[in-house]
Structures are given as structure tokens and as C-alpha cells.
Amino acid sequence: MRFKRCFDLFFTVPGFLFLLPFFGIIACWIKLDSPGPVFFRQKRIGQYGKPFNVLKFRTMVKDAEKKGAKITVSGDARITRCGRILRKYKLDELPQLINVLKGEMSLVGPRPEVPEYVEHYPEEMKKIVLSVPPGITDYASLEFRNENDLLKGASDLQAFYINEILPKKLEYYVRYVENRSIIVDFSLIIRTIWSILKKT
Template sequence: MKKVFDLISSLIGFIFFLPLFLIISLIIKLSSPGPIFFKQRRIGKDNEEFYILKFRTMRIDTPNVATHLLENPDKYITKIGKVLRKTSLDELPQLINIIRGEMSVVGPRPALYNQLDLKEMRTKKGIHKLVPGLTGWAQINGRDEIPLKEKVELDKYYLDNKTFLFDIKIIFKTIISVVKSDGVQEGKNDVKLDKTKVRQ
């Protein structure tokens, strides 16, 4: 049921948002030099890597570190990028990842390829067996504001309690969180991050 729901909902979502998809792509292309999409290596099901897709929200000369580590991220985020990040529309291309079967609508957010600490913690708890999601239980319970250990515990809770109705609940709460922009942070904070990570 989950696979069928993922495929049908992502196809419907892609068709529904196609006009917006094209408008955003055009604005990105005309407003700043560089590609429309930002591809990033992530860890998927069974720890196999794939490339996640996002709309590019930063200039091409941005230092190759996590956004959290930038002294002044506003300096590098494009004008359209600020809007896309605030509304989470930069995640829209991940519908393509879901159609490909690399992601699910609901699941643990895919770790960066070199986020080895998170990879190890998830593997020990069996979370790596889940298909990563566009949104997840941890996403609606803190997002950028909570440390990795707590995120893993929330992912484990999802693993132990996942049902179709639970997924619907998470999707509904995600919509509310996006509207309120809950848990979104830019720039440095007190979350410790590996300085070798590429920007998110």
C-alpha cells in the first residue's frame, strides 16, 4: 500500500505542481547563473547512496560546507532561494526521487553521504531498512532544531509504529509545519556538524 501510495501521490503531485515547477525553474535560470537543480549525495535504503534533487537556492560560489556553518548565509542565498526555503518549495523536485523509488513520501530524512555518525546510529537501530522520506516524524518534531541522537530516537519510533494512518497524520502535520515555517534555521546554531559536509 505504501509503495502504491508513494507512486500515485507523487505522480499526481508532480502533474499538479508542474506549472509552478516550470515557473520556479525559469525564475532560477533568469535570476542567477548556474543550474536549476542542486544534486546532493544522500544515504538511502540499506545505506545505498543516491542523488537527492532540490531547486538551487544558493549562488554557485557558496563555500562547500553546511548552511549551518556559514557565517552569513544570507549573503549566498538567492532572492528566489529565500522564498523557496521559507516555503519548503525547494524540496519539490524530490517528487522525482519518489517516482524513481529512491524516496518515499514519509520516512526518515536521508542523511548526507558523509554524515557517518547518523548513518551508524540508524544502522544499529535498523532504521536504514526504511526508504528515506520527503517528510518524517522527526521533521515535524523539531526539524533543524534537535540533535542527531534525538532525531534517531524519533526515526526509531516511526520504524516501530509505522502504519498508513500514521503516515497520513505526518503528512497533515507537515503541511501545518510548512505553513508556520516551524523548525527552519539558517546560519550557525548550537547543533554540532561535521565541517566536511556539503551544504544542504
Template sequence: MDKFDQYKRLLRLGIAGIEIILEAAFFTYVWFGVYNGRRLNPFENKGNLMMVGFYILYLVVFIYMYGGTKYAYYRKGQLILSQTLGTVIANALMYMQIIMVVGQFPLPAVWPMLVLCVPEFLIIALINQMSDGIFRKMFPPKHLLLICDLEYKELLLRKISSRKDLYEVSRCVSASEPLSVLQKEVADCDAMMLYGIEEQKRNDLIKFCYEKSIRIYVAPEVSDILLRGADRVHSFDTPFFLLRNSGLSFEQRIMKRAMDILISGAMLIVASPFMLLTALAIKLEDHGPALFKQERVTIGGKKFYIYKFRSMIVDAEKNGAQFSTKNDSRITKVGKFIRATRLDELPQLLNILKGDMSIVGPRPERQTYIDEFCQETPEFIYRLKVKAGLTGYAQIYGKYNTTPLDKLKLDLMYIESYSVLLDIRLIFLTLKIMFTKESTEGVEEGQNHA
């Protein structure tokens, strides 16, 4: 099995390249057959190559951004969704460019670009069907040695079993076993997975696997993630990491606020018709208020009132704060729809414009939940290093029912690797989770996040 691993990335790039070339070929036909002829002075060779080149660039950027090249990593359905979104955005950008290039009124017809989507979607479906079979045959599931605190064994096995196409747990060994025993256990496995293991033993196992060229999956601790954002210091011949631990810099906060104002203002204008219809639908269903406000916590522990469209019955929390569960009877019919489509979040654009929140950042929690989570995980308070956000790392890579510790780790990954480009990427990735049902799963009945 391992003999093909060295070719996996090359195979991914090759398949993605074939898909992009085929899509570009169809666009080339549409450009030559429809749009170029509408110019007063049709492009010659260089101009045509420029238009096709831009289209290929858009496909590469957005398909890569959505993870559309991660064959044998994402499931087939996720790959199709990623590549479809990337293609749709590329087509939309290309049509706007065609409008500017053709430069005539009335505007160039949009239907050729819409028709172009049909063969492109067929290409995406066919290539993913074939590639799925190829990768499953060449790269069967890896046999894992799971070394963990046995308290988390069932949770981890449940997570791993959801990706039987990638992993198969051969053995599960307690992290309390001596180091020499753990080193011997990996002998007939393809990889080792570590979770909840004592720090010194973990470090020794990592070095052992590095020496023996053994693949290893390690669940990071909070301190590991904080080190990701450190600067390398070479003031003398001993290397050091510098952790400033101050959240975002002044310049980053200025750029982030400017982007928040521009994007939230534009989105409010575009979303206003949908917001009006949503408010009307909520009012007609049970005659209750369309909006509800709730106290949340943002940067530095500052409290503010968050606005959302009401998706539950009036007085849903008259017996106290509680998480939404699967098949929650308090959620209204309209509420189910606006939750699934994320329309219930739109009023938070007002919070962003006011400065209570940012477009991207950790989700704002209620004080009662923060207090509860901090009893189990004191580091949960670290999320308040930056302003709360409408979308963020934990919302995109986690779920509604992701544990507080894992949400903390995801949010810290964002804080410690922040950049404007990362914010832009996460905003685009938010479009993808709008089509992903798992991201809105409620907690199981009786599940205790703390």
C-alpha cells in the same frame, strides 16, 4: 494547582466542542440558505442532518489531527494555526461533497464556503483568546525538579525556558547523586524530569514516582523506543516482548510503494506550474542552473542522487560540505523564499516516483554526515532500516537544527509504530509545518551537531 488537573481533558473537549458546534451552526445556515435550495429535490430532515453531520465529522477529524484540541499544550498561535488548517480542509472536503450532492452544471458557487471561513476564523480567534486566559489561570506552570547529566544542563534549561507557560525549573540536580538524595529532592516539586541518567537509577526513580503518584517526564533511550514496536507474546505464563528488528514487513512495503506512486504522480501534475515558475525565477536571478543534485543515502546504505531546486549560490560548497546556518550568506533571495515555502523540495517527487525515496520516512543524509554522526551516536545507522522520505516524523516534530540523537529517536518512533494511517496523518501534518518558521531554522554559527 493539582486539584484542576483531573478536569483538564474534559475542559479541552468542552471548549473544542463549543467551537465545532458554533462552526457547524454557520455551515447549517449556508447549507439551508444557499446550497440545499439549488437541488432539484431539496433534502428533507434526514438529508439535512446528514450534510451537517458530515461537516461536523470533518471538523472533528482534521482539527484533532492537527492538534487543535491541545489547549495548554500548544501555544495560542499554534492552536489557531491547527484549528484554521483543520477548518479549511473540512470546508474544502465539504464543498466537494456539495458538488456531488447538488449535482448540477454549472457547479455550485464556491463563494458561500469562502465567506463561511470569515466567521469561523473569528470564532477560532475569540475562543483561543478566552481559553488561553482560562488555562493560564487554572493551570499555572509546573515546578520541575530537573535531574540530568550536568553536561546537558544548559541545553535543557534553554529548551524548557522556551515554554515558560508550562514549566518552571525549581532545582537542577546532578544525575550522579545517590538515589536516596534524588527521591528526597522531589518533595516540594510538582514533577520530575529525567535526562541522561544511568539506567538502573532511572528505573528506580520511575517506580518511586509511580508509587507516590508523582508526575514524571522521561527522555527515552533508543532501546525504549525499539520496545514500543514490540509484539506481546503470551506463549506461556511469563510475558515477553518480541522485537523482529526487520524494519517494515513485506505487505507494508508493498502498500507504501503503491501509495508513493499514486501520490507523487498526482502531486507532480498539480505542482508542475509552480515548479516551472520556480525554475524560471532561479534562472533569472543569477543565470545558474535551476536544479542541483547531491548524493544521499537511503535504505540499507544505498546511495542515490537527490534532486532539489537550487536555493544557494553556485558552488556554495566548493570548500566542503557544511550545514546551512542562520542568515547564511550563501542563500539567494529566491532561495530564501523557496526554502520558507518548501518549493525547493518539489523535484524530490521525481525521486519518489523512481523509487529512491518514499513520501514519508527519515530524511536522507549525506554519507559524510552519517559517518560523523555515527562516531558520536553509533545507533544513527538504524535510520536506514526504511527508505528515506520527503517528509517524516523528525521533520514534523523536530527542526532543521535538531540534534542527530533526537532526530534518530523521532525517526525510530516512526519506524517502530509504522502504519498506512500514520503515513496519511504525517502527510496532512506536513501542511502545518509549511507555516511554521522554526522548522527551517539553520544551525547556530559554530554549532556542532555531532
């Protein structure tokens, strides 16, 4: 685990410093596009069930969670103009590098879920998934990179996510934990970068 932390810092520290000017540009864009904070913070469940606030660039109108579901779909009216582009290229996820620097997340690991969804984890799967730090990317992130499109046709977003998508994600989370290695982490990072570049 210590080696994985060194791996995270080896890539995150220079990556964060390199991207810092872009953080400033994106922050100005968000503020000019719509009123509200630059960052979106949401309570997620981390390693060993410890809650933390995940950071993202705000892509929705101010107080969006009070105006609709926590799950968003393609075409959601709450998404701002710049938010659509940030989401398309996963740029809204960049502030999670701060979570990695703080030790709350890893570059690669099971995606952290909100407490309400963690309650639906089967107990054995929960022990496995929460035994490692959550990550910015993993197998499930790649498989469900178009999750918003999958949810778009659902009549009940919450039920569809909990009953159809979450169980499949959990299988990917467990697969990662049981087969994790530095080689696996590196390959998932490369695959994630490639999937983003393909959209450009």
C-alpha cells in the same frame, strides 16, 4: 512495503502532474535570479545504505558547497534571494517527488543524510533507520523545521549538528520506523502541509 509504494504513487503521480507548471515557474525564477543550474543534487544515503542523488531546487549560489559548509544557517550569504523564499515555504524540496517516483525515496520516512553524517550513526540505529526508504518528511522534519535558526548561534556548525541535533533526529527516525503505518504516514503528510500553510 509494496502497499506503501502504492500509497506513495497514489499521491505522488497526480501531485507531480498538478505541480508541473509550478516547477516551470520556479525554474525560470531561479535562472533569472542567479547564474547556475535549476536543480541542486547531493549524494545521500538511502535504504540499505545505497547512495543516491537527492534533488532540490537550487537555493544557493553556484558551487556553494565549495564556498562553505554543507550545513546552512539563517542569514547564510550563499542563499539567493529567491532561495530564501523557497526555503521558507519548503518549495525547494518539491523536486524530491522525482526521487519518490524513481523509488529512491518515500513521501514519509527518515530524512536521508549525507555519507559523512551516516558514519556517526550508532550501528544498531543505523540498521533500523536504513531498513526503510528515506522520506521527504517525518517526525524529525516537523520537530526541526527551524533547524537553520538553531544552528545560527553555534560556533562549530559540524560539531553542534553531530553532537546535539543528529542524536535527537535519530531518535525520531527510529520512532517512525518502529511505529510506521499508512495512518502514521497520512497524519505526518497532513501535519507537514499544515506547518507550511501556517507560514503563509
